[in-house]
Amino acid sequence: MKRTASPLRITAAMAVLAVGLTACGDSGAGDGNGDGNDGPYKIGISQLTSHPALDATAEGFQEAFDEAGIEVEFDLQNAQGEVATANSIANTFAGDGDVDLVASIATPAAQAAATAVKDKPVVFMAVTDAVGAGIVEDEEKPGGNVTGQSDRNPVKEQLQLLLDVKDDVKTVGIVWNSGEANSKSQVEQAKEAAKELGIEIKDVTVTNSSEVQQGVQSLSDVDGIYVPTDNAVVSALESVISFGQENEIPVISADTDSVERGALGTYGIDYEQHGKLAGEMAVKILKDGEDPADMAVGFAPEDALELVVSPENAKKFGVEIPQEVIDRADETID
Structure with missing residues (x-):
């Protein structure tokens, strides 16, 4: 079977994909977390750089909300491979009072988000060793506001x-x-x-x-x-x-x-599926009120390899x- 890369799908249920750094808003978590409704929510996504695996991860993450029927405004920011830019993006999301959750793609972006964002949940993707990178304290029980999906490879x-x-x-x-x-x-x-x-x-x-x-x-x-x-x-x-x-x-x-x-x-790993699994975690946090501190870091199931x-x-x-x-x-x- 010949594989083809699928384009990033933005559906009506996803609302707006905002591009470009936005001005900082009021600090504090966004409204509506864990109240069981279908949004609207705002999610800031920090992607370290662009290549097919990370792009597929971002696509899969957003698809999870589409499939759950949850209205979301995604603010997707790309650091273009620059750690300093990833830090700036994380700080912007941390100070934006309208952002309900921060998603990060790749280890440096996740490290930046874990450092800057303290009062709203963070879900990471494309991170091989979250403990070794200082993103979480423990894979089974992260213990803070950060959890996500590891892409640890066989x-x-x-x-x-x-x-x-x-x-x-x-x-x-x-x-x-x-x-x-x-x-x-x-x-x-x-x-x-x-x-x-x-x-x-x-x-x-x-x-x-x-x-x-x-x-x-x-x-x-x-x-x-x-x-x-x-x-x-x-x-x-x-x-x-x-x-x-x-x-x-x-x-x-x-x-x-x-x-x-x-x-x-x-x-x-199928990175689109990897991103979708992380998106499903984010859905549980926003819609169902689950606590990232108690959500174990996820790993690709064998059938996803x-x-x-x-x-x-x-x-x-x-x-x-x-x-x-x-x-x-x-x-x-x-």
């Missing part, structure tokens, strides 16, 4: 996919942003998994997406490349894909959307995906 299974495709892999390269706590967590997981799989990890750090092309050049001696859910690297994925194709080094990704952009495959492969992409790296792998794939992209 890193070992993803690396195993690379071995299933190319059984002579000895060293796997990873480029990651040293400023993203989620990426550090994934690299640590990869190194632990590598020990069990009998391979080595060679990692290279960058500080922003513009450094990715240079960083990947130092991986010419590896047998495969793994792209974690690192926002800087995924934003510059095409440079990693091009390097892999030129040097016949297969590239696997941690997110399914990156397969559409050239990676040979992954066993990963997908094995997605692209035989055509694999050929561009000089490898062939075994038929056995294709047969068990949930989706095959031509």
Whole structure:
């Protein structure tokens, strides 16, 4: 089945999607939380940057309200990859008395929201390690005004996919942003998994997406490349894909959307579904009055993980995906 990215759906039930930073309003939580009505509510969404996985997350989050029949005004702000801008967005939402709930997409945006917003609920998405990033105290019982959905990946299974495709892999390269706590967590997981799989990890750090092309050049001696859910690297994925194709080094990704952009495959999260699960948490907070402090951080259920492969992409790296792998794939992209 060929996957296609769906456009962001804004329905009548969603009311208005406001774009552009708004002026600060009165401090304090918005009206109407937990009273069992169907809105209208105002939700501020802080998205760290734009790439297909995060865009799908934002779409899924909003779809949850559409399906619940709740009227919402969404104020979607994009930090364009800048942490300082994410901090500014969080502070704006914190001071806007009309905002009932703040949603954040990606770890730096969630860290900014957790720091700035204290008197209204915060729901995060696309965060790998919420405790390690200092966003919540405990995954089972967050204990504050913040909860959400983690996109922690099955890193070992993803690396195993690379071995299933190319059984002579000895060293796997990873480029990651040293400023993203989620990426550090994934690299640590990869190194632990590598020990069990009998391979080595060679990692290279960058500080922003513009450094990715240079960083990947130092991986010419590896047998495969793994792209974690690192926002800087995924934003510059095409440079990693091009390097892999030129040097016949297969590239696997941690997110399914990156397969559409050239990676040979992954066993990963459907980010639209990931965002929808977070949206359902937000619905429970706003409509049903549930307390984020008592809402455990969510993780992708096994049936939300997908094995997605692209035989055509694999050929561009000089490898062939075994038929056995294709047969068990949930989706095959031509």
